[in-house]
Amino acid sequence: MLIKNKDSSFVPSSEITPKRVYVNRRTFLRNAGFAGAAAIGAGLLGRAAFPGEVRAGNPAAKIAGVQKSLLSTTGEKLNSLKDISSYNNYYEFSTDKYEPADLAKNFKTRPWTVTVDGLVKKPKTYDLDAILKMAAPEERVYRHRCVEGWSMVMPWIGFPISVLIQQADVLPKAKYVKFTTLLDEKQMPGTRRAVLDWPYTEGLRMDEAMHPLAIFTFGLYGEMLPNQNGAPLRITVPWKYGFKSGKAITKITFTDTQPSTAWNNAAPNEYGFYSNVNPQVNHPRWSQATERRLGEFLKRPTLMFNGYGDQVASLYNGMDLKKNF
Ligand SMILES: Nc1nc2c(c(=O)[nH]1)N[C@H]1C(S)=C(S)[C@@H](COP(=O)(O)O)O[C@H]1N2
Ligand SMILES: [Mo]
Numbered sequence: 001m002l003i004k005n006k007d008s009s010f011v012p013s014s015e016i017t018p019k020r021v022y023v024n025r026r027t028f029l030r031n032a033g034f035a036g037a038a039a040i041g042a043g044l045l046g047r048a049a050f051p052g053e054v055r056a057g058n059p060a061a062k063i064a065g066v067q068k069s070l071l072s073t074t075g076e077k078l079n080s081l082k083d084i085s086s087y088n089n090y091y092e093f094s095t096d097k098y099e100p101a102d103l104a105k106n107f108k109t110r111p112w113t114v115t116v117d118g119l120v121k122k123p124k125t126y127d128l129d130a131i132l133k134m135a136a137p138e139e140r141v142y143r144h145r146c147v148e149g150w151s152m153v154m155p156w157i158g159f160p161i162s163v164l165i166q167q168a169d170v171l172p173k174a175k176y177v178k179f180t181t182l183l184d185e186k187q188m189p190g191t192r193r194a195v196l197d198w199p200y201t202e203g204l205r206m207d208e209a210m211h212p213l214a215i216f217t218f219g220l221y222g223e224m225l226p227n228q229n230g231a232p233l234r235i236t237v238p239w240k241y242g243f244k245s246g247k248a249i250t251k252i253t254f255t256d257t258q259p260s261t262a263w264n265n266a267a268p269n270e271y272g273f274y275s276n277v278n279p280q281v282n283h284p285r286w287s288q289a290t291e292r293r294l295g296e297f298l299k300r301p302t303l304m305f306n307g308y309g310d311q312v313a314s315l316y317n318g319m320d321l322k323k324n325f
Helices: 081-086 128-132 161-167 206-210 262-266 309-316
Strands: 113-118 124-127 138-145 150-160 176-181 201-205 215-220 234-236 249-255 290-293
Touching (some): 150 161, 176 206
Antiparallel strands (some): 150 215
16 A cells, blocks of 8 residues: 555546545555555545535544545445444454444554465465555445345445455466454454354455455545454455455465355355345345445335446356355
């Protein structure tokens, strides 16, 4: 990240920003985690008005050089930082959605490494900063649909998973990628109980992981990701139910067979490997046809692929989505 070094070409956000997307702020590098990073404060646009925009609580934004992404256009009102960071599914801390915010307060996100192994030419353990510097940070406003029936709209900051895949020299026979997240009983009280098969794991087919909408996320509302939202590094896969977006990633493994994943292991008849948002395929215990947006009273219809069908439906051409739920 902070990619304004000599040899990278910086695209001014004014050139890639559609008028009505959520706003860029002038941002400054303040976070000790980025000490040593090359540059700060790219020439960004000032704030633009956007209906429904909610300002982040802390005006001292910490991520520099964030560019708007053309993919960041739901046009919907954003959920507030407060909502997004106080109502979380993060079972390593607690199965109660209001508890992770407090329980993760002192979670240590540095030092942090991410191991890339499996079907790659050279397995390697990266320091987190090396990963964050792989690409310019982009802001992506995405819908988030939890399998439980609620949803939010959040302004993430991250970069495509494909960037890492390209740099990792993945062998051609790799068909899937598995994400393993941190297991630390000392810091994560929820893992002392066998609620899930720890560590929490998730996976994607290679073409899903290569899709430009699938991102590594490390920021939210212009700042570093709150711990309860998956700091220091999570994935975000907006056309799938929220549980596919694993938090606190420590290992990325390329495989030729479909990897086992935490929720699929726990209840294979309820949580499929694909878990694409699909209002026509109900959870065995409840309907998936509608959802409640946090902060709203009336339910709204759930959209096929969470509204990203134009972009992702072709990944599943010819597949029976009832069988491959
Ligand atoms: N490691 C880990 N990742 C996780 C979870 C979890 O319990 N552990 N919960 C998932 C679920 S069910 C959802 S809905 C989203 C919630 O992300 P958010 O708290 O940023 O909204 O995180 C997903 N990633
Ligand atoms: Mo979820």
